[in-house]
Amino acid sequence: MEVKIMSDEQQKLARYAKALGHPVRVYVMQLLGQQSCCYSGDLSEELPIAKSTLSQHLKELKDAGLIQGEIEAPRIKYCVNKENWSEAQELFKTFFRI
Amino acid sequence: MEVKIMSDEQQKLARYAKALGHPVRVYVMQLLGQQSCCYSGDLSEELPIAKSTLSQHLKELKDAGLIQGEIEAPRIKYCVNKENWSEAQELFKTFFRI
DNA sequence: AAAATTGTTCGTATTTTTGCGAACAACGAA
DNA sequence: TTCGTTGTTCGCAAAAATACGAACAATTTT
Numbered sequence: 001m002e003v004k005i006m007s008d009e010q011q012k013l014a015r016y017a018k019a020l021g022h023p024v025r026v027y028v029m030q031l032l033g034q035q036s037c038c039y040s041g042d043l044s045e046e047l048p049i050a051k052s053t054l055s056q057h058l059k060e061l062k063d064a065g066l067i068q069g070e071i072e073a074p075r076i077k078y079c080v081n082k083e084n085w086s087e088a089q090e091l092f093k094t095f096f097r098i
Numbered sequence: 099m100e101v102k103i104m105s106d107e108q109q110k111l112a113r114y115a116k117a118l119g120h121p122v123r124v125y126v127m128q129l130l131g132q133q134s135c136c137y138s139g140d141l142s143e144e145l146p147i148a149k150s151t152l153s154q155h156l157k158e159l160k161d162a163g164l165i166q167g168e169i170e171a172p173r174i175k176y177c178v179n180k181e182n183w184s185e186a187q188e189l190f191k192t193f194f195r196i
Numbered sequence: 197a198a199a200a201t202t203g204t205t206c207g208t209a210t211t212t213t214t215g216c217g218a219a220c221a222a223c224g225a226a
Numbered sequence: 227t228t229c230g231t232t233g234t235t236c237g238c239a240a241a242a243a244t245a246c247g248a249a250c251a252a253t254t255t256t
Contacts, residue, residue, distance in 0.1 A: 137202090137203095138202075138203060138204095139201090139202065139203080142202095142203090149202090149203070149204090150203090150204075150205080150206095152203090153203065153204055153205085154204095156203095157204085171202090172200095172201055172202050172203085173201090173202060173203080174202080174203065174204095
C-alpha cells in the first residue's frame with residue numbers, strides 16, 4: 001500500500017482484528033475479560049500447546065497492544081491494556097454500528 | 099489443537115477476526131456497510147492493488163462467510179452476507195461486552 | 197463471429213504465521 | 227551458592243498469507 005487509501009481507523013481495526021484472529025488469543029482475551037489478569041502458567045496448564053507457542057501468542061497480543069505484562073517474580077502477570085482495549089471496543093462498535 | 103479446548107464461539111470469533119485482519123478487507127466491509135452492495139471493478143479503481151489481489155481478498159471474505167457474490171453479467175455483485183454478519187456482530191458484541 | 201469487458205485462476209515469489217523443543221535468563225528458595 | 231521455577235528467546239520447519247502478472251473463462255457488445 002504505497003499510496004495510503006486506508007484510514008487510520010481501518011488500519012487500527014485490521015490490526016486488532018488480526019491479533020484476535022487465532023482461537024488461542026481469543027481465549028486469552030476472553031479469560032482476561034473475566035478476571036482482568038492472569039499468569040502464563042495458568043494458561044499453559046489449560047491450553048494444549050507448548051509453553052513457547054503460548055509465549056508467542058502472548059507476545060502477539062502485547063505487540064498489538066491488547067495486553068501488558070507486569071513482572072511479579074518469578075512470574076509475569078498479564079493484564080488487559082485498558083486504554084487500547086477501549087479503543088478496540090470503540091472501533092469494533094463503530095464498525096458493526098452497534 | 100487436537101484436543102478441543104476452545105468453544106465454537108471462540109473459533110468462530112477468531113475466524114471472523116482473521117477475515118477482518120487486513121486493511122483492504124476492512125475497507126471492503128465498511129463500504130458494504132454503507133451501500134450494502136458493490137462491484138469488484140468499483141473497488142479495483144479505488145484500491146492501489148492488482149485485480150488478482152483484490153479478487154483474493156474478496157475470496158477470503160467470501161470463505162469467511164462475510165460476503166456473497168451474485169452474478170450480474172458481465173460483473174459480479176458483492177453483498178454482505180446478512181446472516182453471518184449478524185452472527186459476527188453478536189459475537190463481537192458479546193466479546194467486547196457492548 | 198470477433199472484440200471488449202469483467203473478474204477468476206494459475207504460477208510464482210516473498211513474507212508472515214504457527215508450532216515445537218532446546219537453550220537460556222531471571223529470580224526466589226534451599 | 228546451587229537448585230528449582232517461570233517464562234522468553236533461539237533455531238528450525240512447515241504452512242498460510244500477501245502480492246503480482248499472465249492466462250483463462252464467461253458474457254456482452256460490436
